[in-house]
Amino acid sequence: MNTEIFTNPIVIALLVLLLAIAIAFLVYYLKHRNRVNALKDEYGKEKESLVEKYESDNEEQRLEYKKEVSSLNEKYHNDTTLLNNKLSSLRQFTVDKGEYLTDLSLIQLKERLVRDEKIRETDMYILSNVYLPSRNYTNTRKIDHLVLTRTGIYLIDSKYWKGHILHGVDESNFEELPYIESFFDLLDLDKSKEQTLIFEKSDDKNVSVNYYNDTIEETKISAEKLKNVFKLQYDVVPMLYFNPQDNGNYSISNYSTDPSIKVLVGEEELENFFLKYVFHGRFQYTVKDLDEIAEAIFQLNP
Numbered sequence: 001m002n003t004e005i006f007t008n009p010i011v012i013a014l015l016v017l018l019l020a021i022a023i024a025f026l027v028y029y030l031k032h033r034n035r036v037n038a039l040k041d042e043y044g045k046e047k048e049s050l051v052e053k054y055e056s057d058n059e060e061q062r063l064e065y066k067k068e069v070s071s072l073n074e075k076y077h078n079d080t081t082l083l084n085n086k087l088s089s090l091r092q093f094t095v096d097k098g099e100y101l102t103d104l105s106l107i108q109l110k111e112r113l114v115r116d117e118k119i120r121e122t123d124m125y126i127l128s129n130v131y132l133p134s135r136n137y138t139n140t141r142k143i144d145h146l147v148l149t150r151t152g153i154y155l156i157d158s159k160y161w162k163g164h165i166l167h168g169v170d171e172s173n174f175e176e177l178p179y180i181e182s183f184f185d186l187l188d189l190d191k192s193k194e195q196t197l198i199f200e201k202s203d204d205k206n207v208s209v210n211y212y213n214d215t216i217e218e219t220k221i222s223a224e225k226l227k228n229v230f231k232l233q234y235d236v237v238p239m240l241y242f243n244p245q246d247n248g249n250y251s252i253s254n255y256s257t258d259p260s261i262k263v264l265v266g267e268e269e270l271e272n273f274f275l276k277y278v279f280h281g282r283f284q285y286t287v288k289d290l291d292e293i294a295e296a297i298f299q300l301n302p
Contacts, residue, residue, distance in 0.1 A: 098160020
């Protein structure tokens with residue numbers, strides 16, 4: 001090996017220079033790395049501080065928003081409760097005694113059926129004073145009572161009355177009941193169509209006669225409209241219910257051959273109808289269906 005190379009002053013100088021450069025680079029690298037690490041630590045702490053500040057501000061805003069929403073909800077609840085109380089009071093004054101007693105009979109019937117575990121609470125809705133607005137709101141229909149059950153929907157027109165009813169009489173009954181022809185003539189009624197006559201004692205010497213055929217036809221139309229408005233799958237059953245005043249002397253003779261409407265008299269007949277035809281019939285609606293129908297009705301009757 002040639003040792004002259006390592007003894008050459010120029011080579012030695014170059015080696016010393018390279019060593020100095022390497023040492024300088026190493027020193028610079030170590031200082032720079034420490035500076036980078038210090039900056040990383042500083043950045044990390046600043047980032048953590050910013051995140052904590054953001055989370056703190058966000059939590060403060062969330063709590064403030066929650067408090068504001070809670071306050072608005074409370075105000076809404078108080079306002080709607082007050083409004084509902086006013087509406088309830090208004091309805092109390094707009095419902096006549098007959099409708100009130102019918103509603104009470106239906107509610108008590110449902111409570112008894114639920115208590116006896118024959119139905120669940122959700123199997124039956126009882127709604128009163130339901131309004132069906134027309135497109136131009138000039139022909140709004142008022143429904144006294146709606147009973148929603150899984151076996152059908154029933155529309156009830158309630159009458160508070162006293163006396164005796166001849167339901168569904170026409171000229172085919174004149175031979176059996178000759179006296180009623182004179183009433184047809186007196187009231188100018190169509191003898192070929194079924195009529196419902198009510199005989200009430202006005203006083204000790206007088207008897208008044210009224211007819212309810214128009215009411216029956218209107219009840220049928222309301223039932224059909226209810227079906228169409230809410231797009232129900234099955235027909236709504238129209239019912240005319242006579243609630244006798246003070247449970248006095250009354251009777252009904254049914255000569256009707258029209259099965260499209262039910263005419264009932266007295267609380268016992270009303271209860272027996274629902275017990276017989278409603279809760280032993282074939283299911284038409286689910287509980288979910290009844291909820292949706294009731295909610296749709298509530299939307300039209302806030």
